[in-house]
Amino acid sequence: MPYAKEYWDAEEQARGELWREFVNVLRPYREIGIEAVRAVVQYYVEANRSRSEGSFLSNLPGIWRDPGDRAQIEEDLADMDLGLQIWQRHQHALAGAVSKHDGVSEEVAHARARDAWFSTHHKYAVSDEWMSVLALVHAELHPSDRLPRSREKRLAELYRLMIRLTSELHWIPQMQLLRELARKTWPPDPTQKQPWAYDEFRFCGEYYSDQQPVLEILGYSRDDEFVDPMSLVPVKQEQSVPFSPTLGMNYVGFVIMRAVTIDFVEELLAFNAFESAKGSFQCEECGQFVSRSFYGRGQRYCTAQCKRRAAKRRQREKRRDEAEARAWAERAVDLT
Ligand SMILES: [Zn+2]
Numbered sequence: 001m002p003y004a005k006e007y008w009d010a011e012e013q014a015r016g017e018l019w020r021e022f023v024n025v026l027r028p029y030r031e032i033g034i035e036a037v038r039a040v041v042q043y044y045v046e047a048n049r050s051r052s053e054g055s056f057l058s059n060l061p062g063i064w065r066d067p068g069d070r071a072q073i074e075e076d077l078a079d080m081d082l083g084l085q086i087w088q089r090h091q092h093a094l095a096g097a098v099s100k101h102d103g104v105s106e107e108v109a110h111a112r113a114r115d116a117w118f119s120t121h122h123k124y125a126v127s128d129e130w131m132s133v134l135a136l137v138h139a140e141l142h143p144s145d146r147l148p149r150s151r152e153k154r155l156a157e158l159y160r161l162m163i164r165l166t167s168e169l170h171w172i173p174q175m176q177l178l179r180e181l182a183r184k185t186w187p188p189d190p191t192q193k194q195p196w197a198y199d200e201f202r203f204c205g206e207y208y209s210d211q212q213p214v215l216e217i218l219g220y221s222r223d224d225e226f227v228d229p230m231s232l233v234p235v236k237q238e239q240s241v242p243f244s245p246t247l248g249m250n251y252v253g254f255v256i257m258r259a260v261t262i263d264f265v266e267e268l269l270a271f272n273a274f275e276s277a278k279g280s281f282q283c284e285e286c287g288q289f290v291s292r293s294f295y296g297r298g299q300r301y302c303t304a305q306c307k308r309r310a311a312k313r314r315q316r317e318k319r320r321d322e323a324e325a326r327a328w329a330e331r332a333v334d335l336t
Helices: 008-015 017-026 032-048 057-066 067-102 106-117 127-143 151-166 170-184 199-207 249-273 304-335
Strands: 214-217 230-233 280-282 289-291
Touching: 017 032, 017 170, 017 249, 017 289, 032 057, 032 067, 032 170, 032 249, 057 067, 057 249, 067 106, 067 127, 067 151, 067 170, 067 249, 127 151, 170 199, 170 249, 170 280, 199 249
Parallel strands: none
Antiparallel strands: 214 230, 280 289
């Protein structure tokens, strides 16, 4: 996308829509579990939500229409669901295994176990205690299958089980993180903004860097003898998606998270660079993230409707408070 000359260029205004829709889809879910992940996937795969032709997001509807790819996504979602349930049931045992392995307190161990379960770094697969929890999980999921006698084969089987249950779970903390950043960055009241943790910045930076800008010349054709330096523009594109043998959640999750994170950062950069950029905010009444309109930076509600609803609620609350105060005063009179 070339630089806009003015913030209010149409391209600039479309900025921010992708991430706002993403966070708005997640908004009804208190905890991001499998239903929330499914809602996001369906939102982006069932309709072509991509604003720009070149975005990998525009591949997703085609994947959803392909029966094989769709079956793979469904299978991955089912495995994620199971992986989440296993965490719910066995988190304390897994934390206990980490506590023994690392020699740290329960609390620290629980956080490490969570990080390990919800990431693609399986560093505790070397620990006997961790693998014995997985043996319990195996017995629970496959009661009629016996684990091999040989230690090597047994560990290999348990490792495969763990990979199946956890390999796509890292999308959940990523979705949580982006939702949290939206809340911190664009609250209803701009003075309530909160700073990011360094790791949160790094998360955004990694996806953002995937674009690798190239320098192009606006309006240049091969017959032109010279290059006008004043027509140079940076063009940023999503680079290709790393190779993966299947197109399941591995591909879909990456494409969605990268597109929405880049959009989130790009809007923020425009806000920081252009004096007149108004950015986004979260409506105080309905909680939806929307772009600021003509109301300007002090705007707290997405629509006039939300503003009216908030005013009515405040009026109702005031009347109730007054009625309560009157009732209390009457009782106080009775007592004297
Ligand atoms: Zn609203």
